[in-house]
Amino acid sequence: MGDLLVLWDVDGTLLHAGGVGTDLYNVVFLQLFGRSLEAFAPMAGRTDRAIILQTLELAGVAEPRRHVDPFIAGLTAQAPAVREAVALRGRALPGAAAALEALAEFASGPPPAAPGAPGAPGAFGAPGAPGAFGARSGRIHQSVLTGNIRPVAEVKLSAVGLREPLDLCIGAYGDDHEVRTELVQVARRRAAAVHGSSPDDFGGTSTILIGDTPLDIEAALAAGARAVGVATGPCKAADLLAAGAHAVLPDLTDTRQVLRALLP
Numbered sequence: 001m002g003d004l005l006v007l008w009d010v011d012g013t014l015l016h017a018g019g020v021g022t023d024l025y026n027v028v029f030l031q032l033f034g035r036s037l038e039a040f041a042p043m044a045g046r047t048d049r050a051i052i053l054q055t056l057e058l059a060g061v062a063e064p065r066r067h068v069d070p071f072i073a074g075l076t077a078q079a080p081a082v083r084e085a086v087a088l089r090g091r092a093l094p095g096a097a098a099a100l101e102a103l104a105e106f107a108s109g110p111p112p113a114a115p116g117a118p119g120a121p122g123a124f125g126a127p128g129a130p131g132a133f134g135a136r137s138g139r140i141h142q143s144v145l146t147g148n149i150r151p152v153a154e155v156k157l158s159a160v161g162l163r164e165p166l167d168l169c170i171g172a173y174g175d176d177h178e179v180r181t182e183l184v185q186v187a188r189r190r191a192a193a194v195h196g197s198s199p200d201d202f203g204g205t206s207t208i209l210i211g212d213t214p215l216d217i218e219a220a221l222a223a224g225a226r227a228v229g230v231a232t233g234p235c236k237a238a239d240l241l242a243a244g245a246h247a248v249l250p251d252l253t254d255t256r257q258v259l260r261a262l263l264p
């Protein structure tokens, strides 16, 4: 069996950042336009490119699309400055660290063992592995698929202690594309370039997304990926099921349950 690519959403799924997103937008908007923002576009489940564009429209900025890249440059410059605020006001969601660590045990294993060798270290179902997950023998690579631009995602994850188990080089971010579904292909390409043998690696349900909004679920399904919902953001479990999630968790506190949802 081939390797799997697990892509975590950040806000509402792995952590709550304590509202630093709107603070960052305010600072950058003030720098660029010399006034404060009075309204923000909806943020949950959306990419920074989409949020910036709509926020600029709401603020009455002329030719808003022209200002999206300068705005992203402003967010990038300001990202390190919010680390302390996230550390103070934000928090990792319960169970997130344990879930990442459990998956990391698979990620760090040796190359896939021969079929029928479930005892290989790092293989699913290996002795000592957190649960029996069939006879798969591929590795798991885990990263993020988030609407945050990468520097902001990295600061948030670092500030709450979740950065280490993730391979952020193979993730996809809110500055990569405006449309979340497109981010799935970005992450697949990056993962295949590092860990795969062909660009088609991580196609279909070899990629698994886990997120807290119907937009996460829709992005996964549109790309043919497995979709797992977690109801720790603004949406109820029923909303995530209605969006078509293959599995929905109330939270990440039960690591075995998380692994069963991600790795059926």
Ligand SMILES: [Mg+2]
Residues within 6 Å of the ligand: 009, 010, 011, 012, 013, 044, 045, 211, 212, 213, 233
């Ligand atoms: Mg989210």
